[in-house]
Amino acid sequence: MDENGSKESNKLKIEEEESDLKVEVWKYIFGFVEMAVIKCAIELKIGDTIESNGGSMTLSELSSSLNSSPLLLHRVLRFLVHRGIFKEEKATQSYSQTPMSRLLTTTGPNSLAPIHLLESSPAMVAPWHYLSACLKANDHENESQPFELAHGMDLWSYASANPSHNKLVNEAMACFARVVILPAVLQRCGEIFDGVGSLVDVGGGNGTCLSILVKACPWIKGINFDLPHVVSGSQEYEGVQHVGGNMFDSIPKADAAFIMEVLHDWDDEECIKILKNVKEAIPKKTGKVIIVEVVIDENEKISQLSDIRLMMDMIMMAHTIKGKERTNVEWANVLQKAGFSHYTITPTTSIQSVIQAFP
Ligand SMILES: C[S@@+](CC[C@H](N)C(=O)[O-])C[C@H]1O[C@@H](n2cnc3c(N)ncnc32)[C@H](O)[C@@H]1O
The missing domain is CATH 3.40.50.150 (Vaccinia Virus protein VP39)
Known part of the structure; x- marks a missing residue:
């Protein structure tokens, strides 16, 4: 590789590293989102409601039980499912608890x-x-x-x-x-x-x-x-x-x-x-x-x-x-x-x- 080629490849490497680091920094910038959405889930008692309804609920059952907008609730759950806090059964659009969501109910014995x-x-x-x-x-x-x-x-x-x-x-x-x-x-x-x-x-x-x-x-x-x-x-x-x-x-x-x-x-x-x-x-x-x-x-x-x-x-x-x-x-x-x-x-x-x- 000539001098110009090696300079170009170094530049690409630095750009790649920076792009990975930018993702890391984005996570810090938006760190408060996790805290806020989990707080929202605890206050709504999403986990407690699913638990007391047999461990799994569809979006419409959950939204009517919580008296909340299904559109907003869906977005909150999509975020929490992505974090592995709840599980989603795509075919029935139903949500169930995970060991993590159980730690965040208000009544569970090991709730945090x-x-x-x-x-x-x-x-x-x-x-x-x-x-x-x-x-x-x-x-x-x-x-x-x-x-x-x-x-x-x-x-x-x-x-x-x-x-x-x-x-x-x-x-x-x-x-x-x-x-x-x-x-x-x-x-x-x-x-x-x-x-x-x-x-x-x-x-x-x-x-x-x-x-x-x-x-x-x-x-x-x-x-x-x-x-x-x-x-x-x-x-x-x-x-x-x-x-x-x-x-x-x-x-x-x-x-x-x-x-x-x-x-x-x-x-x-x-x-x-x-x-x-x-x-x-x-x-x-x-x-x-x-x-x-x-x-x-x-x-x-x-x-x-x-x-x-x-x-x-x-x-x-x-x-x-x-x-x-x-x-x-x-x-x-x-x-x-x-x-x-x-x-x-x-x-x-x-x-x-x-x-x-x-x-
Ligand atoms: C961080 S909490 C720890 C509570 C408990 N030891 C625990 O670990 O669950 C600190 C405790 O110190 C108590 N505290 C603060 N100032 C105190 C004082 N001057 N005399 C007695 N207790 C005090 C607070 O009311 C609080 O309950």
Whole structure:
């Protein structure tokens, strides 16, 4: 090939690569479409309706049952079928559930719909528009935070002032605990609860998590500790006592403390303060704190789980004041400064690890 020929072939190769990359970028540009259409399907209860009608429905049955336009519904379903979320039988134009759509019904035992409804709610989407402004501010003394810029207050004050958002938050957290995290924790390290007579769940939300733990380990007397507006509306569970308070003031005493997906909402200084109060709440010689959180490994091979861990870190940046997902070194720092003498980290099959720390 002469020089001109080789230049031409290089140019074609670059153009081909760019064209593939453009498709990648289109996916990022329109990334919100998936979130929005899935939210629409959950709100319409498409999956629940198909499930309660024997698992398969024609377009006309579904549209009359949902009281929605068949033309619009067809387009929404065409998109969701293309994503593999529902299945379509072309000959009869009927739609059926898939394992994926079952995860997005509102009533399925393993439904993740509450988390989707929280993350796609206007209140949680608004802070993302302030992310770059926060990074540009570059003022560490008076860091402006995306959630505060969007709503004039932090997430927990916002939830306290808005009962419907409080419900969304608590249901999403309970779902995350029930469907995603606890099964993974109990599967990998259920024995950590052996011999624990009483357990305080710090920032335990509406108590769903502790109720599951107490059911799995009936010897445990559970204390569900969270902000007063969270526990006041919580359901009663056998073996679980709800206590309202502020973990920055003091934490009810117990043999061991459990703290799941709470410390990542706070900066190091606040974390140390919470952990010091946890340490006060457990016996010096025999006590332990069981922390369930993401541990970021910056050298980890790229995988779907590592990707979700990094997404969680971005969510912490958008939704909390100074929260973050921590690396092993960052965990060591806060635990040591809070006065814990040693700790162990056990990965689970989910994105979180179990960190056990001892006074
Ligand atoms: C991300 S949620 C985790 C809930 C629960 N541990 C779970 O994983 O399902 C954080 C929890 O911390 C609680 N929280 C926030 N500030 C608190 C405080 N000052 N004292 C006690 N709980 C607090 C919130 O109300 C919320 O329930």
